[in-house]
Amino acid sequence: xxxxxxxxxxxxxxxxxxxxxxxxxxxxxxxxxxxxxxxxxxxxxxxxxxxxxxxxxxxxxxxxxxxxxxxxxxxxxxxxxxxxxxxxxxxxxxxxxxxxxxxxxxxxxxxxxxxxx
Amino acid sequence: xxxxxxxxxxxxxxxxxxxxxxxxxxxxxxxxxxxxxxxxxxxxxxxxxxxxxxxxxxxxxxxxxxxxxxxxxxxxxxxxxxxxxxxxxxxxxxxxxxxxxxxxxxxxxx
Numbered sequence: 001x002x003x004x005x006x007x008x009x010x011x012x013x014x015x016x017x018x019x020x021x022x023x024x025x026x027x028x029x030x031x032x033x034x035x036x037x038x039x040x041x042x043x044x045x046x047x048x049x050x051x052x053x054x055x056x057x058x059x060x061x062x063x064x065x066x067x068x069x070x071x072x073x074x075x076x077x078x079x080x081x082x083x084x085x086x087x088x089x090x091x092x093x094x095x096x097x098x099x100x101x102x103x104x105x106x107x108x109x110x111x112x113x114x115x116x117x
Numbered sequence: 118x119x120x121x122x123x124x125x126x127x128x129x130x131x132x133x134x135x136x137x138x139x140x141x142x143x144x145x146x147x148x149x150x151x152x153x154x155x156x157x158x159x160x161x162x163x164x165x166x167x168x169x170x171x172x173x174x175x176x177x178x179x180x181x182x183x184x185x186x187x188x189x190x191x192x193x194x195x196x197x198x199x200x201x202x203x204x205x206x207x208x209x210x211x212x213x214x215x216x217x218x219x220x221x222x223x224x225x226x227x
Binding site for chain 1: 119149150152154156160161162163164167168173203205207208209213214215216217218219220221
């Protein structure tokens with residue numbers, strides 16, 4: 001079964017750091033570009049970042065550029081998001097998604113990040 | 118604030134046809150393919166339409182997509198209660214060098 005499982009979401013104080021993980025199974029992980037997408041409570045979807053199949057190219061939304069770092073370990077079929085200098089507006093459900101081309105065809109169920117003092 | 122604009126809501130009675138618009142610019146819809154995602158209440162988004170008008174396996178042909186210039190549309194025909202969800206358009210934006218989602222449209226079956 002094709003599956004993505006996110007983990008690492010917790011409650012963290014403003015200014016803090018956190019690393020999210022996404023474990024992939026059931027498909028050839030290193031054939032796929034990987035994305036992080038977030039959804040603040042009651043709000044729409046916001047794209048966060050993507051990493052190419054080999055980790056050689058990364059892209060970020062302006063809202064997280066310079067604070068978040070996306071990476072992957074193809075030997076572990078895993079995707080990561082290092083989140084630094086967290087702000088209250090980073091509070092959201094974070095999804096990882098895989099993409100063979102320009103579209104995200106498989107999504108995880110998400111992990112919740114809450115930034116609050 | 119998203120660069121892809123959708124109406125906040127759409128509705129119809131069972132069996133009716135509903136259309137959702139997505140308006141963008143030359144840097145996103147105008148120059149790249151558009152995709153649509155369906156998010157049922159309390160669940161993760163699901164790919165509904167890809168590359169403008171293609172349906173993934175398992176998506177009923179009641180759902181169809183189209184694109185013209187800097188706009189796109191999603192049509193749902195034969196509306197069913199199970200279609201109540203939020204729908205998002207999305208595309209790569211060459212100016213932002215990033216992926217952008219639409220503002221989202223909540224579909225209600227009356």
